Amino acid sequence: MRHHSDGVRVVSILGEDYSLKAPAGQEQVLMDAVQMLQAALADTKKKFPTLIGERLLVLAAMNLCSQQLEMQKRHEQELERYQEQVSATVDVIAKTIQQN
Numbered sequence: 001m002r003h004h005s006d007g008v009r010v011v012s013i014l015g016e017d018y019s020l021k022a023p024a025g026q027e028q029v030l031m032d033a034v035q036m037l038q039a040a041l042a043d044t045k046k047k048f049p050t051l052i053g054e055r056l057l058v059l060a061a062m063n064l065c066s067q068q069l070e071m072q073k074r075h076e077q078e079l080e081r082y083q084e085q086v087s088a089t090v091d092v093i094a095k096t097i098q099q100n
Contacts, residue, residue: 013037014057040064 008021011034022030037060044060045051051059 014041014053036064 006021007027008019009027009030010017010019012018013034020030020034040060040063041056044056044063048056048059
């Protein structure tokens with residue numbers, strides 16, 4: 001990875017250099033995303049050693065998207081569960097107040 005003076009970073013993905021610039025304050029997020037993609041590519045390459053180039057990139061991206069969708073689903077389920085717990089607590093408090 002190389003840095004330019006204007007905040008642009010050059011990263012290599014599958015042997016190709018890409019000049020990337022993150023919004024101010026988001027530079028670490030960009031670098032974490034690059035590392036995540038590179039790890040996904042390496043993992044996919046281990047599982048499918050004959051894949052190269054665009055096919056490898058697409059499969060790795062699809063795997064990352066699948067993981068993201070699964071995390072979103074879990075997050076929604078947890079949020080729903082927490083909302084139910086809060087509602088139940090509010091109901092108990094309301095009943096207690098009414099009894100007093």
